[in-house]
Amino acid sequence: MPVKASDIQKLLPENGKKNCKECGLATCFAFAMKLANAGIALEKCSYLSLDSKAQIEDMLQPPIRQVKIGQGPRQVVIGAEEVMYRHQKTFLQPPGLALQIADGESEEIWGNKLAKLAWQYDRLDKISRFDLVALHCTSGDSSRYHKLVERTLAETDAGLILMADEPGCLLAAYEASKNRNPLVCVTAENYTQVVPNLDKSAAVCARAKSLETLADLSGKLKEMGLENLVLEPGSRTLPDLVRDQTIIRRASLLHKFRTLGYPTLFYGPAVTSDIDTQLLLASAGIARYAGIIVLDDVSPAGFETLLTVRQDIYTDPRVAPTVESKVYSFNEADESAAVLVTTNFALTYYAVAGETENSKLPVYLLCQDTGGLCVLAAWSTGKFVPETIAEMVKKQSLADKVTHKQLILPGYVARLKGDLEDELPGWEILVGPREATDLPKYLHELKKRRNSVA
Numbered sequence: 001m002p003v004k005a006s007d008i009q010k011l012l013p014e015n016g017k018k019n020c021k022e023c024g025l026a027t028c029f030a031f032a033m034k035l036a037n038a039g040i041a042l043e044k045c046s047y048l049s050l051d052s053k054a055q056i057e058d059m060l061q062p063p064i065r066q067v068k069i070g071q072g073p074r075q076v077v078i079g080a081e082e083v084m085y086r087h088q089k090t091f092l093q094p095p096g097l098a099l100q101i102a103d104g105e106s107e108e109i110w111g112n113k114l115a116k117l118a119w120q121y122d123r124l125d126k127i128s129r130f131d132l133v134a135l136h137c138t139s140g141d142s143s144r145y146h147k148l149v150e151r152t153l154a155e156t157d158a159g160l161i162l163m164a165d166e167p168g169c170l171l172a173a174y175e176a177s178k179n180r181n182p183l184v185c186v187t188a189e190n191y192t193q194v195v196p197n198l199d200k201s202a203a204v205c206a207r208a209k210s211l212e213t214l215a216d217l218s219g220k221l222k223e224m225g226l227e228n229l230v231l232e233p234g235s236r237t238l239p240d241l242v243r244d245q246t247i248i249r250r251a252s253l254l255h256k257f258r259t260l261g262y263p264t265l266f267y268g269p270a271v272t273s274d275i276d277t278q279l280l281l282a283s284a285g286i287a288r289y290a291g292i293i294v295l296d297d298v299s300p301a302g303f304e305t306l307l308t309v310r311q312d313i314y315t316d317p318r319v320a321p322t323v324e325s326k327v328y329s330f331n332e333a334d335e336s337a338a339v340l341v342t343t344n345f346a347l348t349y350y351a352v353a354g355e356t357e358n359s360k361l362p363v364y365l366l367c368q369d370t371g372g373l374c375v376l377a378a379w380s381t382g383k384f385v386p387e388t389i390a391e392m393v394k395k396q397s398l399a400d401k402v403t404h405k406q407l408i409l410p411g412y413v414a415r416l417k418g419d420l421e422d423e424l425p426g427w428e429i430l431v432g433p434r435e436a437t438d439l440p441k442y443l444h445e446l447k448k449r450r451n452s453v454a
């Protein structure tokens with residue numbers, strides 16, 4: 001919730017009425033307004049008492065701290081969320097997805113999992129990958145864990161999560177990977193030995209077995225000077241996961257409970273070793289506030305499912321997803337290709353594009369800019385009508401691309417056929433199926449009809 005300027009003003013000199021103008025603003029209230037919008041530094045007012053300054057700094061802190069892990073283009077930014085429910089505004093920072101590698105696993109498995117960190121999924125004009133790799137010391141052998149850390153640093157640019165109980169082993173891994181800005185996991189048992197040896201700017205994950213012990217550990221880490229914290233509440237079932245994540249979000253956002261005001265981590269391998277169940281839990285974690293999700297392993301289908309769920313939940317609900325308005329070619333479209341027309345609403349495009357590819361027949365797909373509205377919504381608001389379709393057909397010179405001059409309308413707007421024929425003299429307007437799933441059959445029947453006429 002945004003800070004009110006009037007609340008800040010009360011803490012300014014002389015109850016916010018001094019108005020000396022030395023900060024460069026006409027009044028203390030103007031200064032408070034700028035502070036609330038992060039437009040001026042608190043230090044510009046030199047009359048603040050230490051107590052007032054501390055109170056204002058506390059008020060200006062975001063309820064959930066933003067934390068960065070990793071370096072360069074693969075850096076993960078989590079936290080700084082502002083709402084409980086997506087429909088209130090939008091969720092801001094997609095959770096970082098992490099693949100776990102245990103040093104107790106064979107080196108062949110290390111290699112397989114490191115290769116998965118390079119997998120890519122291209123959807124809605126965005127390429128997604130695993131963001132992080134969680135390196136877990138399960139062997140109890142420091143030299144083997146160090147070998148895994150070194151190999152991971154050499155083979156991927158993903159951010160690192162370091163998980164080892166033994167402080168010496170953990171600190172050696174931290175020193176080796178410090179330039180990569182790793183997330184260092186500590187517990188109530190080892191933090192007193194680990195934290196004094198970390199940089200104050202280090203990203204640290206507090207791992208506990210319950211919310212009560214987590215709040216205690218988080219408070220102690222803050223007292224030791226750490227700011228970039230991530231919280232792992234030790235959820236061990238699906239209901240635990242939903243409850244713990246919800247309590248942390250509510251406590252930080254609605255009650256400004258500072259010790260829980262950090263992004264969270266959900267550790268799937270602690271719940272089950274079954275990777276399909278981990279996938280289901282991860283999906284719940286994406287919907288329910290997890291900042292980082294760690295998985296043991298994933299199949300290619302599971303990988304794409306997870307990234308689709310993440311992208312859908314973290315799409316701004318106020319902005320319709322769109323694709324570029326242009327002519328798309330499928331299956332080596334040539335002058336005999338069928339010509340389909342639809343809108344540039346991304347979900348419509350991907351449904352039509354997928355079935356068009358499945359048909360294995362050459363197709364041009366004309367996506368008209370409707371501001372991301374689907375076919376029926378665009379038609380009902382006058383954005384997908386004969387005039388606009390005809391204009392795009394002419395602008396894209398479709399008559400020069402094909403020899404047959406047949407244009408296929410979506411079945412839902414069959415009523416546009418007559419008027420569109422008036423707008424596009426010489427074109428035959430066909431009515432396609434209502435559902436994208438019926439497109440392959442329709443296209444094959446159309447081809448047969450054309451062949452029989454020829």
Ligand code: SF4
Nearest residue numbers: 020021023028031045
């Ligand atoms: S310098 Fe401080 S006291 Fe003076 S006007 Fe600005 S906010 Fe008010």
